[in-house]
Each structure stands twice: as C-alpha cells, then as structure tokens.
Amino acid sequence: MTQETRVLLEHGARWVFASALDHPGWARRGKGEDAALQALASYEERYRAVVGDDLCRPGAGAHLQVVESAPGTATTDFGAPDAKGEADLEPLDAAGSARLVTVLTACWDALDAVVARAPAELTRGPRGGGRDRDKVRDHVQEAERSYGRTIGVRVPPRTPWPEQRELLLTGVVAGVGAPPPTTGWPVRYWARRAAWHVLDHAWEIEDRTPSA
Structure with a gap:
C-alpha cells in the first residue's frame, strides 16, 4: 500500500x-x-x-x-x-527526535558541502540583487541562533557554528515527551522551519553558482 x-x-x-x-x-x-x-x-x-x-x-x-x-x-x-499545524503538536518520542536530528544534520552537511565548493561571488538575481556566498552562510547561522530561543535554547553570540548546532539539537532532544509549549515553537515545527531555511539557502547558492 x-x-x-x-x-x-x-x-x-x-x-x-x-x-x-x-x-x-x-x-x-x-x-x-x-x-x-x-x-x-x-x-x-x-x-x-x-x-x-x-x-x-x-x-x-x-x-x-x-x-x-x-x-x-x-x-x-x-x-x-x-x-503551525495540528501535526506539529503531535507528541515527540525518542525515535521521532532521532529522526529530526538525522534530518537536520543532513541539511547542515548539505549546506556545508555547497558552501565549500561555491565561489565567493555568486551570480546576481534578475534585478541585480542577492547576497554572496559568505553573507548567505552568515545569515543562516545568525537566523538559527535566533530560532534557538523559540525552543528555549540560548546560543551566545559568536558561538562557533558546530557548537551552535549541538546546542540547538539539545532543544530537539528535550522535546521528547514534553507537552506542547504555551509559548515559543513546537519542536516539530521548529525542525521544519530550521531545515527549510538551511536547504532554501543551500539550493540558492547552488542555483546562483556560475556555470563552469
């Protein structure tokens, strides 16, 4: 089926x-x-x-x-x-949390790989706009630091990105068995939003990488 x-x-x-x-x-x-x-x-x-x-x-x-x-x-x-939908409020068990961690890690790895092979200067959009590679990467990192507060994770400024990611994943793990929050973002929604942001910009960099 x-x-x-x-x-x-x-x-x-x-x-x-x-x-x-x-x-x-x-x-x-x-x-x-x-x-x-x-x-x-x-x-x-x-x-x-x-x-x-x-x-x-x-x-x-x-x-x-x-x-x-x-x-x-x-x-x-x-x-x-x-x-945020009703599905985002579904209880999160250990298996579900592990899956979110795996997906988020895969998305970060994909962005890292794209950044590593992209040139510093990307092609411009149809109206001549768009950030270059390092500014896109920095934007994603800073946005994630801000997102962390929505699941109760405080990331100090200038935290190296690998350490920041580990801190953020503690928030995913902490969501196992927890009731839906009265403030902030449900962990399932947070993972959807964070992963979307990473991939959206990874694909942007790919699409704006000049052809050889």
Missing part, C-alpha cells in the same frame, strides 16, 4: 506554501495551491539527495495528501513558511 506524504498548505495573500509535515526542510511555495504542490513535488529528488532514500522514499512527491490548511502571515508573503 502506498504511503501518502502529508502536506500542510499555508495560504498567504501573495504566496501559498506547501510543507511536507513528516519531511523537515521539504517545503516550497507557489502562486496558489496547485502551483505550491507542483513546486513541492518538483523538489522531491533534490530533497531526497540530501536526506537519502530511507528518510524520503522515491515517489513521495507523487503521493502528496493535503491534511491541513492554515492561514498565512506577513512572513508567508515575505517568502518563509510560518504556519
């Missing part, structure tokens, strides 16, 4: 985000529901190349099932997923 890929649709005024609830980092946007789902499906192979077949089976993009819809925010229309 084919296992469906659970999807949350997040409706903003400008963008709709489709997020695979059980695959942190696999989320894309489009101008409307159909476009968002098509974009999500089109990134299946790219996502699976990061996390592997065990965490994203081949053909997952062909079996998208919308199980939740939620209103978006100004953040959605800015270009980042921001909606």
